[in-house]
Amino acid sequence: MITLELVFWISMFLVAYTYTVYPAIVFLATRITKRRETVEPVSLPSVTLVVSVFNEARVLPIKLQNIRALDYPLDKLTMLFGSDGSTDETDAILAGAFIPGFRYVQFPRRRGKASVVNDLVASASGEIVVFSDANTMFRPDTIRKLVRHFGDPTIGAVSGELRIDEHPDTVTGIGETSYWNYENLLKQMESEVDSIIGATGGVYAIRRSLYEALPTNKAVTDDFLIPLRALMRGYRTHYDREALAFERGEGSIGSEFRRKVRIGAQNFNTIGEIGRLLHPRYGFRAFALWSHKIIRWCVPFLLVAVFASVCCLVPYSQPFHYVLGAIGVFVGVAGIGYVLEKLNVRSGLITFPYYFLAMNAALFFGFLRFVFRRQGPTWRVDRKL
Numbered sequence: 001m002i003t004l005e006l007v008f009w010i011s012m013f014l015v016a017y018t019y020t021v022y023p024a025i026v027f028l029a030t031r032i033t034k035r036r037e038t039v040e041p042v043s044l045p046s047v048t049l050v051v052s053v054f055n056e057a058r059v060l061p062i063k064l065q066n067i068r069a070l071d072y073p074l075d076k077l078t079m080l081f082g083s084d085g086s087t088d089e090t091d092a093i094l095a096g097a098f099i100p101g102f103r104y105v106q107f108p109r110r111r112g113k114a115s116v117v118n119d120l121v122a123s124a125s126g127e128i129v130v131f132s133d134a135n136t137m138f139r140p141d142t143i144r145k146l147v148r149h150f151g152d153p154t155i156g157a158v159s160g161e162l163r164i165d166e167h168p169d170t171v172t173g174i175g176e177t178s179y180w181n182y183e184n185l186l187k188q189m190e191s192e193v194d195s196i197i198g199a200t201g202g203v204y205a206i207r208r209s210l211y212e213a214l215p216t217n218k219a220v221t222d223d224f225l226i227p228l229r230a231l232m233r234g235y236r237t238h239y240d241r242e243a244l245a246f247e248r249g250e251g252s253i254g255s256e257f258r259r260k261v262r263i264g265a266q267n268f269n270t271i272g273e274i275g276r277l278l279h280p281r282y283g284f285r286a287f288a289l290w291s292h293k294i295i296r297w298c299v300p301f302l303l304v305a306v307f308a309s310v311c312c313l314v315p316y317s318q319p320f321h322y323v324l325g326a327i328g329v330f331v332g333v334a335g336i337g338y339v340l341e342k343l344n345v346r347s348g349l350i351t352f353p354y355y356f357l358a359m360n361a362a363l364f365f366g367f368l369r370f371v372f373r374r375q376g377p378t379w380r381v382d383r384k385l
Contacts, residue, residue, distance in 0.1 A: 001316060008320075011302040014295055017312040022291040026189045029284075035192050041151035047072065047143055048126030049079045052116040054378075056134035057089040063134050064097050071140040080120045084378075085110030106165025109129035114214035117222060121211050129208050131223070136202030137246045138160070141300050145243035155209050159187065159196055160243030176256060178352070179359075184241065186292065188253030191239035194284040195231055197292050198224040203245035206230060219375045220273065221266040228274045231285050234267070248260040257362045264366020265375035267297060300326075300364035303366040331357070 049067065053060065067079060081104040083091050094104040106124075107116060121129055128147050142160060149158045159183050164177045187196045202225035210230050214222055227237045271294075278286055278294070305352070307327060313320040330353050337354025369375040 001313070004150045004309045004312050008313065011305040011309070014267045015299055015302050015306070018291060018299065020297040021344050022295075023186050023189070024289075026186065026193060026288075030189050033193050036152075037148055039152040040112055040148045044073060044076055044144070045127040045147055045150060046076045046125065047078070047128045047130055047147060047205075048124035049077065049130045049132060049143070050117060050120045050124065050157075050366075051079075051081045051084070051132050052084060052113045053081060053086065053090055053094075053133060053134045054084040054113075055086050055088045055090055056111065057086075057093055059135045060090060062137070063323050064093070064099065066137045067102075068099055069140050069219045070138060070143060072143045076126075077101050077143070078125055079103065080105065080124060082107060082116040082120045084113065084116045110378055112216065112219070113223060114220065114228065115216045116299070116379055118213045120217070121208065122213075124208055127208060128205050129211060130205040130225075131203075132200040132245070135247055135249075138203065142243050143205075145240050146203070149238050149240065150205075150207065152236075155238050156230030156233065157199060157204060157206040157237045158243070158354055159199035159223075159227070159237065159239050160245050161241045162202055162245050162247060163237070165246050165248065176355075179355070188237045188241055190292070191237075195237040195288075196239045197228070197237075197285070197288045199227045199237065200245070202247060203243060207235075212233065215273065216377060218269045218373075219262075219266045219377050220270045221263060224267065225270050225273055228277060228289075233273065239289065256357055260359050260362035261366045261369065262375060263383075264297070264363040265369035266366075267293075268367055268370035276359060297363060297367075300360045300367070303360060306337045334358075 051063075055062075070077070078101045079099065081094055081097075081102070083094060083104060085107055091104075091106050094106075096102070105120065107119070117131075128150060130143055130146060133282060146158050146160055149155050162180060184347050187200075190196045198221070199365050201221075204223060204227065206226055207230075210233065211226065212229050214225065231237055274289075277289055280286055282289075308321050310324050310327065314324055333350055334353035334357045337350040339356075340350060341354070366375075
């Protein structure tokens, strides 16, 4: 009995801790820590924009139009696109992109994003490498906002802010937008205290001298691993809410679920690469990594532990009847959210239980992919216009 109750309370606390207690601690820390001022470079650094693509013909014309509008000196900006064995019109579109400073590399055999990014960065000439995705659109001044922080020699990487700007009435749209708003606020606070843990994949920058080749024998989360390697080398990773980028949200929970499964598997693959950053000697950075990432990735298993312990305790303790009832209500509301999504009905607050359970289920399946090594270095992404 006592052991089961401990399992229940510890599991409940850790779930609450990673989502609410830890953000509250970081918020309080920002009230104590003096916010660092941006130290802008004397002159604008040279920049190479790196984008790895595979079968992105649907969004590439929009992406190319977007980079034409970038407000950065042409003599200091180069753009490298790598086509990873694309089989649609991607190569034809990139070959016809007559933009100053633009170059694309056609890789005939598909190897995965990590291999392409490694090759592109190896040939990059800019002091700063900015990473983006085919479906991520920058504001004209986004690169300027990212690189202005590199005047501070202690900063190794800078992440911009991603905003999801479509599908406002769907379960996925509401859930994903709310999640990103929450994550963006947490990153801002972490940055004010010390450093962010990971970056936003479609809009971040790093000093080229700090880039270390990504592993190509397994799928990893590059926007997580690259900035954390900078942290392990003693640099800070900064977050700039004014360096804006935009993506269209997924049209359904199914497509978002598949994406989260893949990212979950990549996250677990990445832990082995940054394990030493979990040591207490890294101070706030280790604390944030444990609290913001590692414990959160354990939430699916903590939820199973909560449910299993409650089921075992119900015959012996009356209060756990109410806990089981509350769990039933939560799952029932999530089920209603699922039905409403299928009916394409705006669901309001019902969104959150459904989104929470679906995304944690995706993380669990991502863990299974990691355990059974089912997530390879390549994958297919279905873009929506």
